[in-house]
Amino acid sequence: MPEQTILVTGATGTMGGAVARQLAGTGTRVRALVRDPDTATLPEGVTTVQGDLSKPGGLEPALVGVDAVFLMWPFLRSAGAGDVLDVIARHARRVVYLSAKGARPDVVDDDNPILRFHGELETAVERSGLEWVMLRPASFASNTLGWGPQFRTGVVRAPFASQPRAMVHEADVAAVAVRALLDDDLVGTRPVLTGPESLTTAEQVSVIAEQLGVAVRYEEIATEVAASNARAAGIPDDLVNALFSTDREFEPQDTTSDVEAITGRRSRSLRDWARDHAEVFVG
Template identity: 35%
Template structure:
């Protein structure tokens, strides 16, 4: 039995599908099982990080677990508690979803948010693997409403690039690590095959859609006001802006061979992802 937390999210839902396709027993944990759209083969159970008893029950009888914590300054203790609950239930293999740049002092406060969870899995006594993906290709799905409305897409990172990764590759790496101790003790930084700026991604999207995709630069002041108006805390907003400044300064222009090392093939490109998801930007 393998337990997947964050089972309805971008990565978790794909890991559930991949494991189900392999006929592996998989237990998908979500706060709202009744509305979860997951494979029929998966056992879907309720679990809430704030209700640690529900998580301990969800981990019962499992050999391995995929841990998707909540990112932010308010969730540090919950991340540690999630690891503790898995270990208390006897889980012997942990795969932790973290983020690129974790621990880099140049990233500031946001670079510390995954550190307690990472340290907890290292100290757990279980076999562990940490995944640090770069920016997801799927993040640009947020552009879809703007494109359908004929509006430009926002850019808060200037000409800074990132090794944009297809989330399907992240899910495949997670699945591989969950099934074997071969990757125990490894920290994988997962990227796509090339560094891309927002302008590069817009151009790739335009090439597939056959239409111009305009880009408009957004100032830090505008971005901060938008995040605060959306209900984010000042600390979260400032951490998010620090992350964007990190990218803008070229600090996240990183490409690794870790996806190929684990999967034995080259990572998908952003253009590959766009071709497979073009309908999301037009329907």
């Protein structure tokens, strides 16, 4: 297959950065869509192109010559997604969309706002005329990065003590994304990507602490307290409301074997992830 050019959105973040890094490692031409190319820090071998998903009319230059797009939608609403996909479809043949485990495109009144917008985006992608792959990861292990400062105090305070999550390493999601972008065998599929075990919040703290050899205890806090802390940290209200809603039940996240089936290697554990990011917690 001729060398391809891939456009990666969200490449300055943990997940998009992992995709860009792994793509560049294959020798693929990688472009990262960023708002400000002068300030973006990206993996070696990745070219920056200016663009903003909230302004689809300005995306054309970034997409010229692009074969496929790794799409991370940065908003909690699907408004504007159709316009963005129309621009993508004028240039690329495929989009790999980072959705979420539990997304249901056929449910328009889902009371989970995060799963609702992912379902709406999946529907928009399907209607775009592009080849597509919907990646449906479970909760990212990187969601625990915010615990770093608390780990250094010896106490982690967080809500949802007994909520089981099948934490997935961003490197495993990126490995599947690379396959989906470069090869044809995943087109039209929705792989569900998880780690090898489902752990409650209390267990996650314990596992990370044990792996890093530090003494840390966990204290559960009310969702109202967590929401107040998040707002004080500058997190937008709509995201705070989605993350810390108290009027719905969280479904446990079961594990799947999709990562291993696609990549040929067992999914990384939270212990693996903690070792890869140790400097955040003990640095």
